[in-house]
Amino acid sequence: xxxxxLATKGLTVTYPxxxxxxxxxxxxxxxxxxxxxxxxxxxxxxxxTSLALGLLALARYPGRVSGSIDFMGQELLTxxxxxxxxxxxxxxxxxxxxxxxxxxxxxxxxxxxxxxxRAHVDASKAQAQDHAIExxxxxxxxxxxxxxxxxxxxxxxxxxxxxxxSMALSAQPQLLVADEPTSGLDVTIQAQFLxxxxxxxxxxxxxxxxxTQDLGIVANYCDRVLVLENxxxxxxAPTREFFANPTDAYSKKVLSLAxxxxxxxTASQEAGSQTPLIRLEGLRKTFKLDDGKVLSxxxxxxxxxxxxxxxxxxxxxxxxxTxxxxxxxxxxxxDEGDIWFRDTDLTAMSTREFREFRSKIQVVFQDPFDSLNxxxxxxxxxxxxxxxxxKMSKAEKAQRVSELLDQVGLSADVRxxxxxxxxxxxxxxxxxxxxxxxxxxxxxxxxxxxxxxxVARVEMIALLKDLRERLGLSxxxxxxxxxxxxxxxxxxxxxxxxxxxxxxxxSKVFAHPEHPxxxxxxxxxxxxxxxxxxxxxxxLGALEGEIPSPIDLPKGCYLAGRCPFAEDRCREEPQxxxxxxxxxxxxxxxxxxxxxxxxxxxx
Amino acid sequence: MTIPxxxxxxxxxxxxxxxxxxxxxxxxxxxxxxxxGAIIVGIALFLAAFGEAIAPYDPTVPVGPxxxxxxxxYWFGTDTSGLDVFSRVISxxxxxxxxxxxxxxLSGILGTFIGLMAxxxxxxxxxxxxxxxxxxxxxxxxxxxxxxxxxxxxxxTNLIFAxxxxxxxxxxxxxxxxxxxxxxxxxxxxxxxAGNSDLKIAIKHVLPNSLTPSLIQLSVTVGFGILLxxxxxxxxxxxxxxxxxxxxxxxxxxxQLVLGEWWxxxxxxxxxxxxxxxxxxLSNAIERRVATS
Numbered sequence: 001x002x003x004x005x006l007a008t009k010g011l012t013v014t015y016p017x018x019x020x021x022x023x024x025x026x027x028x029x030x031x032x033x034x035x036x037x038x039x040x041x042x043x044x045x046x047x048x049t050s051l052a053l054g055l056l057a058l059a060r061y062p063g064r065v066s067g068s069i070d071f072m073g074q075e076l077l078t079x080x081x082x083x084x085x086x087x088x089x090x091x092x093x094x095x096x097x098x099x100x101x102x103x104x105x106x107x108x109x110x111x112x113x114x115x116x117x118r119a120h121v122d123a124s125k126a127q128a129q130d131h132a133i134e135x136x137x138x139x140x141x142x143x144x145x146x147x148x149x150x151x152x153x154x155x156x157x158x159x160x161x162x163x164x165x166s167m168a169l170s171a172q173p174q175l176l177v178a179d180e181p182t183s184g185l186d187v188t189i190q191a192q193f194l195x196x197x198x199x200x201x202x203x204x205x206x207x208x209x210x211x212t213q214d215l216g217i218v219a220n221y222c223d224r225v226l227v228l229e230n231x232x233x234x235x236x237a238p239t240r241e242f243f244a245n246p247t248d249a250y251s252k253k254v255l256s257l258a259x260x261x262x263x264x265x266t267a268s269q270e271a272g273s274q275t276p277l278i279r280l281e282g283l284r285k286t287f288k289l290d291d292g293k294v295l296s297x298x299x300x301x302x303x304x305x306x307x308x309x310x311x312x313x314x315x316x317x318x319x320x321x322t323x324x325x326x327x328x329x330x331x332x333x334x335d336e337g338d339i340w341f342r343d344t345d346l347t348a349m350s351t352r353e354f355r356e357f358r359s360k361i362q363v364v365f366q367d368p369f370d371s372l373n374x375x376x377x378x379x380x381x382x383x384x385x386x387x388x389x390x391k392m393s394k395a396e397k398a399q400r401v402s403e404l405l406d407q408v409g410l411s412a413d414v415r416x417x418x419x420x421x422x423x424x425x426x427x428x429x430x431x432x433x434x435x436x437x438x439x440x441x442x443x444x445x446x447x448x449x450x451x452x453x454x455v456a457r458v459e460m461i462a463l464l465k466d467l468r469e470r471l472g473l474s475x476x477x478x479x480x481x482x483x484x485x486x487x488x489x490x491x492x493x494x495x496x497x498x499x500x501x502x503x504x505x506x507s508k509v510f511a512h513p514e515h516p517x518x519x520x521x522x523x524x525x526x527x528x529x530x531x532x533x534x535x536x537x538x539x540l541g542a543l544e545g546e547i548p549s550p551i552d553l554p555k556g557c558y559l560a561g562r563c564p565f566a567e568d569r570c571r572e573e574p575q576x577x578x579x580x581x582x583x584x585x586x587x588x589x590x591x592x593x594x595x596x597x598x599x600x601x602x603x
Numbered sequence: 604m605t606i607p608x609x610x611x612x613x614x615x616x617x618x619x620x621x622x623x624x625x626x627x628x629x630x631x632x633x634x635x636x637x638x639x640g641a642i643i644v645g646i647a648l649f650l651a652a653f654g655e656a657i658a659p660y661d662p663t664v665p666v667g668p669x670x671x672x673x674x675x676x677y678w679f680g681t682d683t684s685g686l687d688v689f690s691r692v693i694s695x696x697x698x699x700x701x702x703x704x705x706x707x708x709l710s711g712i713l714g715t716f717i718g719l720m721a722x723x724x725x726x727x728x729x730x731x732x733x734x735x736x737x738x739x740x741x742x743x744x745x746x747x748x749x750x751x752x753x754x755x756x757x758x759x760t761n762l763i764f765a766x767x768x769x770x771x772x773x774x775x776x777x778x779x780x781x782x783x784x785x786x787x788x789x790x791x792x793x794x795x796x797a798g799n800s801d802l803k804i805a806i807k808h809v810l811p812n813s814l815t816p817s818l819i820q821l822s823v824t825v826g827f828g829i830l831l832x833x834x835x836x837x838x839x840x841x842x843x844x845x846x847x848x849x850x851x852x853x854x855x856x857x858x859q860l861v862l863g864e865w866w867x868x869x870x871x872x873x874x875x876x877x878x879x880x881x882x883x884x885l886s887n888a889i890e891r892r893v894a895t896s
Contacts, residue, residue, distance in 0.1 A: 329796050358798035371789035375811050388798045434797070 002033040005174050005207045006055065010067040013050045013059050013231075024050035026231035027067065032175060035205040037198065039212060039222035039239070043250065044453045047231040048211045049097075052179045055209065056088050072174065090120035093168030095178040099160035103152040109136075109163045110148025113170050120171040135166035139196050142545055158189035158546055165193070169200060176201075179211045186316040187480060188543050191524040191534065194221050198535050213454050215258055216526030219243060220534045227251050239530045257458040258528045275307040276340070277474050278328065278442055283337035285323055293551050297323040299498045301337075302577075305442070305476055305491075310468060312485030312506065313478045314521065315495035318547050321478045324495070325444045328476070329363050330354055341442070359389040362435035366447040368427035372419040378405075378430050379415045385437045404433040409463060425456030429463070436467075443475035449484055457484075464488055482525050486510055494518045497558040498550055500577060504584035514580060514591040516563045517543070557588065565596060637888035643881025644822070650693050651700040655847075658690035662847040666690075670859070673866050680866040682856055684845075691847040692870050698848050700878070702759065703828030706766030707821055713767065714774020715810075715817045721775060722782025722813075723805045733779070736772030744769055748831060749840045757843060766831060770824050774817050781813040819890045826882030833875050849875045 013025040024047040032038055042048050054065050057076045069076040071091070076084065088094070096102050104112055113135060114128030123131070129148065136144035139162040152160055161181060168176055178197070182190040198221050201208050210222060218225055218239060225242040227235035227250060234248040246252050285298040298320045305311045315321045326332045328339055330346065339346040341361070349357065362385070365371040372381055382404055383397045392400065405412060408429040419427050428448060435443055445464070449457045461484055467473055468488070477489050485492055486506055493503040494517065502515040513519045520543045526534060543562040554560060556571040563570065569589070577587045590596040659678075660666040665685035673680045679688035721729040739747075751765035785791065786809055794804045833850030835841030842848040844855070849871040856867030 331792055331795060355798050355800065358796060363793070363796045365789045365793060367789055371793045373790045373794070373808050373812065384794075384799075385797045431793070434793075 002035050002205075004031055005034050005072060006032045007070045008055070008067060009070070011051070011054055011069060012066045013047070013054045013063055014066070015059075015063045024063070024231055025054055025228075028228075028231075028233045030226060030233060030236065032207045032209060034174065034207050035201060036224060037201055037208040037210055037222050038224045038226060039210050039218040040226045040228060041212060041215070041218060041254075042228035043455065044213070046228045048228055049179055050231075051228060052094075052177050052209060052211050055175075055177055056092055056094060057084055058088075086120065089116055089173075090171040091174050093171075093173040093176045095161070095164050095168050095176070095181045097180045097183060099157055099164050099181075100152055100155075102164055103160060105152050108149050108151050109155070113148070113163065113167045116167050117170045131170065132166070135170055136163065138169075138200070139163075139166045139193075156546055158185050158193065161185060162193060162196070165197065169204075169206070172204060173206060176206050176208045177211075178208060180213065181210070182217070183213075186547070187482075187524040188316060188520055189546060190217075191526075195535065197221075214526070215254065215454070215528045219528050219530045220526045243528070243530050254454060255528075257455065260458075273307045273309075276304050277307040277342065278305045278476070279338075279340040280304070280324070280328070281338045281340070283324065283327055283339070284335045285320075285327060285332060286335055289551070295549075295551050296498045296553055297550060298327065298334075299553075301495075301498075301500055303493050303500065303503065305474055308472050308474055309491060310473070310475050310477055310489045312489035312492040313476055313495060314480065314482060314485055314492060316480055316521075316547050318497070318550065319495040320498040320550070321495045322446055325363070325446045325476065325478050329358075329361060329444055356389075359385065359438035360440050361442045361444065362438065362440040363444040363446065364428070364431045364435050364448040367451050368424055368431050368448075369419055371431055372427060374419055377416050377418060378410075378422070381419075381430060382434045382437055385434060389438050400437065401433075404437055407436065407467070408433045409459075423456065424452050425459060428452060428456070428460060432463070432467075436471075441474065443473060444478070445475050446478045447480070448477075450479065450481060461487060482510075482521060494521065497547060497553065499558060499587060500585075501559070501587045502585065503577070504581070508581070508584055514584070514586040514596070515559075515588045516565055516591075516596070517559050565590060636884050637892070640822075640881050640883075640885030640888055643877055644885050647696050647700050647878050647881065650696040651704075652697075654693040654696050658687075658694050660687040660690040662686065662690040662694040663845045670864055670867075672864075679870045680864075682852070682867040683859060683864075686845070688852070688867055688870055691852055692849070692874050694847040695849045695852070695871065695874065696878070698759070698842055698846060699829050699832050699875075700825075702763055702766070702832050703825045705763050706770060706828045707824040709763070709767040710770035710824065711774050711817055711821050714771040715778045715814065717771070718775040718778025718817075719782055719805055719810055719813065722779035723786055723801070723809060729779075732775065736775050739769070739772045740776075744831065745834060748835055749838065752835060752840045757840065759842070762832065762835070762841060766828050769831075770828070773820060773824070777816040777820055778813055781816050782809055785809050785812050815893055819886055819893065822882045822886035822889065826879040826886075829875065829882070830879050 008028055008030050011025060011028040011030075012023060014021045014023050026047075028051060040048055040051065050059065050063065053059060055069065057065055057069060057079075059065050065077060067077070071087065074087075076087070079087070103109070110129055110132045113132040114125065117123060117128045117131050118125070132148050133144045136147055141147050141159060141162055147159070155163065165178075165181070181197075182193055185193065194217065197208065200206065210217070212218060222239050224238050225235065226233060227248060229248070229250050235242065235246065235251050237247070242251065243255065246255050280301055280303050283298055283301040287295045287297060289295055301320075301324055303311065313321045313324060323332065327334045334347060337347070346354065346357070379401055382401050386392055386397050386400060401415070402412060405414070410426060410429050410433070414422060414426065414430075419430070422430065432448070448464075449460050452460055465488060468475070477485060479485055489506055491504065492506045492509050493500050494509070494515065495501065496517045502509060502513070502518045509518065510522065513522050543564070545562050548554075548561060554571070556569075556573050557563070557566070557575045560566040560570040573589065575587045575589060577585045578592045580586050580592055586592060588596070655662065663686070666687050667677060667681050667685050669681060669683050669685045671677050671681045677687050677689065679692060681687055717732060721732045748765050748769055751768065752761060755761040755765065791804055791808060794808045799807065832841055833848070833853070836848050836850030837854040839854070842851055844851055852871040853868045856864065860868055
């Protein structure tokens with residue numbers, strides 16, 4: 001057994017409110033040992049963040065921490081503030097959810113990391129600087145000499161998060177508390193980050209408490225799982241046991257939902273017809289930036305969605321997938337290319353003509369709360385498209401709203417509610433009902449599940465699947481979540497840096513990914529299986545660094561800078577989307593010629 | 604299961620007491636603020652409507668000997684012309700408050716609408732509007748008001764227009780700033796995708812969500828308007844005598860102050876200050892309410 005680092009007894013965090021005090025964390029007893037990564041999961045609002053902060057004897061104003069925290073033989077809650085400050089940062093590191101907001105915008109990264117170091121260790125400025133460079137290098141930041149001079153706004157979210165972890169690690173703490181450190185990061189970056197963290201914990205024997213909502217992360221990186229429900233610890237088990245045999249209700253629910261998804265077949269191939277519904281041809285969109293540079297968001301995208309089928313558009317943030325969706329909806333106007341809806345060219349329509357046409361193409365956005373007018377009731381929101389496109393009477397509209405609410409699984413008593421009174425899952429159902437109200441032929445679903453908490457996400461996917469089958473919906477599903485795409489979509493197109501790099505039936509692309517980028521993406525997926533952990537696997541096709549800025553695009557293959565298989569020809573020669581099999585297209589000459597080394601990693 | 608609660612320090616945690624007290628103190632203060640503001644504003648509005656009717660004497664004709672100190676017959680005394688100061692003080696809101704409220708409401712409506720358009724349709728028009736309001740706001744308000752009144756003639760309608768002209772840029776700026784954040788939100792895009800025209804989006808969706816700053820500003824503007832009206836009258840660019848008006852009363856009686864005739868300027872002075880504070884307090888309280896809800 002490893003050395004015990006921290007133990008709490010009856011740890012409680014309360015917040016005084018107008019109606020009396022609210023207990024966010026209720027008598028938690030837990031232990032953390034050296035070299036151990038412990039996952040802390042639970043629904044949003046279950047007190048995860050309060051508990052994480054509570055371990056540092058901190059609570060958000062006006063909260064109050066009570067109970068007992070024994071950290072390496074010292075009782076933290078009775079320690080004077082001065083001593084506590086010494087422990088925080090030096091012995092217990094903290095990484096919070098919003099990386100950019102946690103960094104001081106007026107100081108460069110090197111100074112900030114150095115300050116933490118110097119606050120706890122007697123070192124000169126120069127030594128601290130060297131230490132900062134070393135740390136940045138350790139967390140996998142390229143060119144650390146240059147990066148330590150960067151200010152937070154010059155860093156991407158992923159880089160800022162890694163700067164924070166180096167800050168948290170700078171004084172070599174015995175315990176690291178990480179509160180959803182990867183939420184909002186792309187999958188490949190998430191994998192890079194967690195790999196580093198896992199390695200560091202292994203090497204230095206740091207205990208890590210990892211707060212997360214993602215079971216994949218738990219299965220792949222954690223040794224032990226804690227489940228928090230309404231402020232109470234309801235489960236404390238080794239990861240394998242937890243996945244094999246959860247004891248409490250919440251864990252059972254989450255795991256069974258996850259299990260159902262794992263067993264779900266890849267979306268069936270037979271469904272749908274071979275009549276094209278939406279056809280994009282050579283779509284191109286650039287944005288002029290203030291400094292005169294040109295950003296290519298979408299270059300030469302052509303794809304087809306058949307009647308009654310669904311296409312998943314996959315890629316990391318910055319790949320241009322959302323722009324494609326907005327081009328189809330004509331929320332943006334394409335620079336070049338055509339959008340065919342059956343036999344109509346949408347790009348040739350005037351704005352006024354297209355406004356009438358909008359009832360046929362509807363959309364659901366990523367952030368459900370933001371996409372509902374905060375002052376409008378559910379009923380008003382859902383019936384707005386009916387007001388605009390139909391001449392229904394009041395009674396007919398009310399009838400249609402009831403029908404729609406029923407279709408998306410909402411009870412009739414939410415009709416009069418404002419969006420702020422609904423959960424994220426309910427809000428997104430309202431958005432979906434609004435999109436379905438005019439019985440559109442085609443839907444653009446722009447990451448409709450990614451802003452939802454896990455349970456709501458799974459329910460949303462089930463709902464979409466159900467609606468697809470019942471109503472025969474055709475849609476394009478924009479997402480960075482590969483497992484969702486596998487379940488929902490018959491076809492998939494993978495985008496990287498404004499281009500489609502691989503396209504084909506989902507079953508084929510997922511079973512035999514050709515393009516190195518597709519492989520890396522699939523490799524970054526964290527499966528909910530503690531017996532098949534990413535950290536135990538070898539990553540042949542892992543990508544370096546991050547998606548480059550789409551301002552100065554490389555001459556040759558856009559992935560060449562990150563691709564482990566790249567050679568000179570890749571950097572010189574622009575890549576074309578070529579057919580490898582009748583329905584499978586790939587933008588990589590090596591793959592087309594069949595000389596790409598390394599077998600497919602996912603079966 | 605009961606969890607043994609072991610408080611870290613003896614007795615209650617100091618932070619909690621502090622927090623509770625602070626919260627209560629704040630709540631009480633804000634309610635106080637709201638109540639005070641509402642009472643003063645209520646009295647001001649009441650007097651604007653009925654002040655002249657309930658006044659004991661006619662405020663525009665001499666009703667007694669000049670320069671009588673406050674007494675039971677003349678509560679606030681009489682001025683050098685023998686006008687009753689109390690009657691004049693409570694009749695003045697009919698001019699002061701009516702003028703300020705009309706100017707504030709007019710500039711609120713105008714400014715909010717222009718601000719909505721300038722924020723929603725960014726471009727040459729928007730830039731032009733903003734530069735014009737920059738220029739207007741760069742002038743000292745008081746001087747500009749005097750010039751406007753001097754140019755257009757000294758009457759009530761012109762005073763209202765002058766004040767409206769001066770206060771509109773404030774509402775343009777506030778509304779535009781809010782519209783700029785609102786128009787980036789996804790519900791605007793969703794409204795467009797649903798098939799709304801731009802104008803419909805602006806008026807149905809963006810406008811109602813951008814009103815809060817203007818509504819808060821409205822009350823403060825009334826207060827400023829009263830102050831400005833009184834100020835203009837004080838220098839002779841506002842209301843004509845013998846109309847009852849606070850600024851005018853102070854101006855007429857200021858020379859008498861050195862002779863010991865304090866009541867003719869003190870009471871209208873208090874009235875102006877109280878009213879301005881009342882409108883400002885109301886605005887402030889509403890703002891806090893909105894911010895915390």
